[in-house]
Amino acid sequence: MSSRVRPAAAAGRFYPADPVELRAAVDRMLAQAPQPQVEGRVVAALCPHAGYEYSGPPTARLCRALASLDPEIVAVLGTAHFAPRPGFFLDNHAAFQTPLGEVPLAAKQAQQLLQAGANIAVCAEAHAEEHSVEVVLPFLQRTWKKFQLLPLVANTQDLADAQKAGRALAGVLKGAKALVIAATDLSHYPPLDVARQVDPASLESFIVLDPDFLWRTEQALMALGAPNLHCTWCGKAAAAAVQTAASCLGADWGEALACVNSADRGGDHDRTVGYGAALLLERGQKRQWPTERLTQEQKSELLALARASVIASLRGKKPSPRLFSHPLLNLPAAVFVTWTKEDGDLRGCIGTTKAQDTLGNAVAHYAVSSACDDPRFPAVTEAELADLRAEISILSSPQPARPGDIRPGLGVIVRRGRRQGLFLPQVWEQLPDREEFMSHLCRHKAGLDADAWKTSGAELLTFTVTAFKEG
Incomplete structure (x- = not known):
C-alpha cells in the first residue's frame, strides 16, 4: 500500500476488518433494506457514522435509494472528533483505504476548495484516526463500482462557517456529477423516551433545508435540559454545510428515510444514540414547513394545552418547559395566542415573531x-375562562416587503426607529381596506403617523400564519 493512501482506521472496530466478512455484512444489510420510492433528482443525503450494528440498517436504506445514481464525485462531510482546531478539514492523501479496496480522492476539487477562502484547510491529523467519513465508504463501494471521494470533517460551532463551507462546496461541485453526504449521528446518550421525542424533530429540521432552523432547533431542544442529552447532533456543522450546499445545487425538498436509535438494536434503553437517514432532492416544489403539516389531532392537543396552561397558572402552577410526544411540537416556532369572547371581542393577544422556543x-x-x-385588559379569571375561546397562530418567518406588497391574507410588521407594531392576518377581517388596515397598524400599534408605512424610513415585513381555534 502506498504511503499516499490513508490506511483504514475504523476497520475491526466500527465494521469488520476481513474483506469477505465485510462484503457479506454490507450486502446482507443492503438486501434486507426496503427500496425507498424516490421522486426528484437526488442532490444530497444524510446517514449515520457509527458501528454497523447500529448504523448499518439506516445507511443501507439510504444506499438503496442512491443505487440508481452514478456520481463521479461523492463529498462526505463528517464530524472531526480529533481536530486540533476549529474549521473544516480535508485530507492530504491520494486515496482512502478500506478492506474492500482504495477510494481515490478528488484532488482537483480539493484544491479548488482550499482556494475558496471558506475556513477549509488540509489537516491529516484530523483524519488519521477519524471514523466519521470512513465508515460510510464500504456501503458506497458496494453501491457503485467507481467514484472519487471528497472527504471533509467539521469542527465548528459557528453556523456562518458551516454555511460558508457549504457554499464553497457547491461552487466546486456545480456542473459535476456529484453527490453530497452528511455523515452524522443524532442525539447522544438520552434515555429512550427522550430520544424518540428529540431525534424525529432533529431530522425534520434537516429536511426543511434551512441551516438556521436546524441550528435553532438544536438550541431549543438543548435548552429544555432533558436528562443526559449531551447533544442532538454529533455533526450539526456538517449537516448545516450539506443543507447549504444542497440548496445552492438546486435542492428544494427533503425526505426522511429512517430514524432509529441504539435501543432499537438491543442497546441500553437508559443511554441511547440516534441514527437517521434522509434525502435532499430537487423536485421543483418546496416542501411544506413542518407546522403547516400539523394534523387535527396535534392542533387539538395544542389548543387543549393552551387552556390547561392558563388554568394551571391561575392556580399557582406555572407550566414547566418539556418535550412532547409529537415531533412537530418539539420544533421552534413563532407563536401568538389570542383569547376572544363568545361575541368575538378581543380579550387578550400576545406572542412573538422569533422562533426560539419549541412549538408546544x-x-x-x-x-x-x-x-x-x-x-x-385585566387578567383573565378562571371563572370567565370557560366563556373564552383560544386561537393559535403560528407565524412564518417575516420577509421584507414594500408598500405595494401589502394585501389581505398577510400579517404585517411596521418599524421605524424604536417603534414597531404588528397585525396578524386575521385583522383583515375587521379592516379589509388596505389603507385603513395600515393606518390603524401605524397609529394604534406602532405609535406612528397613519401614513408612516409609506415613508422611506419605515421598514415593512410580511408573514403568513397557520391558524386554528377552539370551536
Whole structure:
C-alpha cells in the first residue's frame, strides 16, 4: 500500500476488518433494506457514522435509494472528533483505504476548495484516526463500482462557517456529477423516551433545508435540559454545510428515510444514540414547513394545552418547559395566542415573531401571557375562562416587503426607529381596506403617523400564519 493512501482506521472496530466478512455484512444489510420510492433528482443525503450494528440498517436504506445514481464525485462531510482546531478539514492523501479496496480522492476539487477562502484547510491529523467519513465508504463501494471521494470533517460551532463551507462546496461541485453526504449521528446518550421525542424533530429540521432552523432547533431542544442529552447532533456543522450546499445545487425538498436509535438494536434503553437517514432532492416544489403539516389531532392537543396552561397558572402552577410526544411540537416556532369572547371581542393577544422556543412550550407560555399579561385588559379569571375561546397562530418567518406588497391574507410588521407594531392576518377581517388596515397598524400599534408605512424610513415585513381555534 502506498504511503499516499490513508490506511483504514475504523476497520475491526466500527465494521469488520476481513474483506469477505465485510462484503457479506454490507450486502446482507443492503438486501434486507426496503427500496425507498424516490421522486426528484437526488442532490444530497444524510446517514449515520457509527458501528454497523447500529448504523448499518439506516445507511443501507439510504444506499438503496442512491443505487440508481452514478456520481463521479461523492463529498462526505463528517464530524472531526480529533481536530486540533476549529474549521473544516480535508485530507492530504491520494486515496482512502478500506478492506474492500482504495477510494481515490478528488484532488482537483480539493484544491479548488482550499482556494475558496471558506475556513477549509488540509489537516491529516484530523483524519488519521477519524471514523466519521470512513465508515460510510464500504456501503458506497458496494453501491457503485467507481467514484472519487471528497472527504471533509467539521469542527465548528459557528453556523456562518458551516454555511460558508457549504457554499464553497457547491461552487466546486456545480456542473459535476456529484453527490453530497452528511455523515452524522443524532442525539447522544438520552434515555429512550427522550430520544424518540428529540431525534424525529432533529431530522425534520434537516429536511426543511434551512441551516438556521436546524441550528435553532438544536438550541431549543438543548435548552429544555432533558436528562443526559449531551447533544442532538454529533455533526450539526456538517449537516448545516450539506443543507447549504444542497440548496445552492438546486435542492428544494427533503425526505426522511429512517430514524432509529441504539435501543432499537438491543442497546441500553437508559443511554441511547440516534441514527437517521434522509434525502435532499430537487423536485421543483418546496416542501411544506413542518407546522403547516400539523394534523387535527396535534392542533387539538395544542389548543387543549393552551387552556390547561392558563388554568394551571391561575392556580399557582406555572407550566414547566418539556418535550412532547409529537415531533412537530418539539420544533421552534413563532407563536401568538389570542383569547376572544363568545361575541368575538378581543380579550387578550400576545406572542412573538422569533422562533426560539419549541412549538408546544411557546403555546403554553403565550397562552398564559395573553390571558394574564396583556396590558390592554385585566387578567383573565378562571371563572370567565370557560366563556373564552383560544386561537393559535403560528407565524412564518417575516420577509421584507414594500408598500405595494401589502394585501389581505398577510400579517404585517411596521418599524421605524424604536417603534414597531404588528397585525396578524386575521385583522383583515375587521379592516379589509388596505389603507385603513395600515393606518390603524401605524397609529394604534406602532405609535406612528397613519401614513408612516409609506415613508422611506419605515421598514415593512410580511408573514403568513397557520391558524386554528377552539370551536
